[in-house]
Amino acid sequence: MSNENGPWEGRVAFVTGAVTGIGLGVAQAFSDAGMRLALSYRNEKDKLKTAQWFTDRGREEPLFVKLDVTDRARFAEVASEVSEHFGEIHVLVNNAGVSVFGPTDKATYDDYDWIMGVNFGGVVNSLVSFLPYLKEATGRRHVVNIASMAAFLPGPQAGIYTASKFAVRGLTESLRYNLAPHGIGCSLCCPALTRTNAWTSAMKRPAGFGESGFPETSAEQLAEFGTAFEVGMNPREVGDKILKGMTQQHGLILTHPEHGPDFKEIYEASMAALPDEAVPEARLRIEELRRDAMRKAEQGIGTDLADLT
Known part of the structure; x- marks a missing residue:
């Protein structure tokens, strides 16, 4: 694809799950590149903290929109609001997700519906709502779907989470070819361990998906699991790498270098199976x-x- 569509400065980006973690890292990287932002959020305190980051730097305040990514009607409203506010929409980053783990053989319909509904369904809802606006816009445009290294590496406690990320991977790799004729870039980003609060997802399970087959996990156990995230990559570094990958029109953006042995094993096992x-x-x-x-x-x-x- 051509890389001659102009700079990112002044481009309008919508980022889901953008007031904490990787979403915030992306928003900060985009802001430093001169982009204008619309950011979705769920928690008011997190939104206020993020707004202060922009105020402290004398930046234009983003358009903050409260959004549950499983709510299709609200997603359509948000897309219209962002379009009306900025005139055009050029960049879409689908980041919002939940990290919930448990033995897949014990999972219930509620476990599947919640995790797949957010991690895959949220991306679907965003694409259906926002792609018409990106196609109408002009100049440099791009879609980034943020999955996870789980899109390549399954784990014993992450069956549904892995399925959702494999789904995002397959969708994005196909979508790239559909968007190219429209002059819209498309990237799949698969981060690994990052310093976020993703481990708290299990504490935020909606009441409507309350029938879980996973063993109950105490707050203490979750907190212990959360210590692994403390050694993760800074979310801002992930955001910078996503911006660089978009600029270079990479279809796949890998942020963590430590997975070389995994990819070598996948390659060798795949070739041996032919x-x-x-x-x-x-x-x-x-x-x-x-x-x-x-x-x-x-x-x-x-x-x-x-x-x-």
């Missing part, structure tokens, strides 16, 4: 058509089903 046998020419041709369609999309050339046979 059957060592001849492939019919007709099947080879279909796969090459798919690869060609992906290359064309990267160049901003649209494709349809007829191009795949």
